[in-house]
Amino acid sequence: MNLTTLNGEAQDLLQVYKNKPLLILFYNNQCLGCTGRAIPLAYKLSKTYTKLSVVAIHSTFGNQNISKQDILDIFTSKKAPFPIYLDQHHKWFDFFNCEGTPHWILLTQNAEVFRSFYGSQENSQNRLYYAIEELLTDN
16 A cells, blocks of 8 residues: 655555654644644654654545645745655555544554554653653664
8 A cells, every 4th residue: 555755656655664663643734733743743753763764644634635835834944854645545544543633653663553642742742752662672
């Protein structure tokens, strides 16, 4: 099951990050918790945990139409700080049984779900930090 890069290329995320622990952030530009807390946290995590690959997947719902520029406009630099993929018909979102946005999926190096978290507030952030520490300590 492929995702689309911001440049319109189809990629199999699980092949691109094969044999690496992966943190996936499912988000939506219209979600204030996503753009205000989750995206900055994902950036911080990508810099703090260099053994962990961090990506974001923008899931679209309903008649929402999102462009590369729409995605990049939420960043002050107008550049993506980590890979961002488009999930046009929320297939990946549904596949991982996400509860809403933001939703975090932490995958082992074998592409198995290690933990799944919904939210971006302090409690979710703490659980995410603990899960990452546990995953990286076990590997």
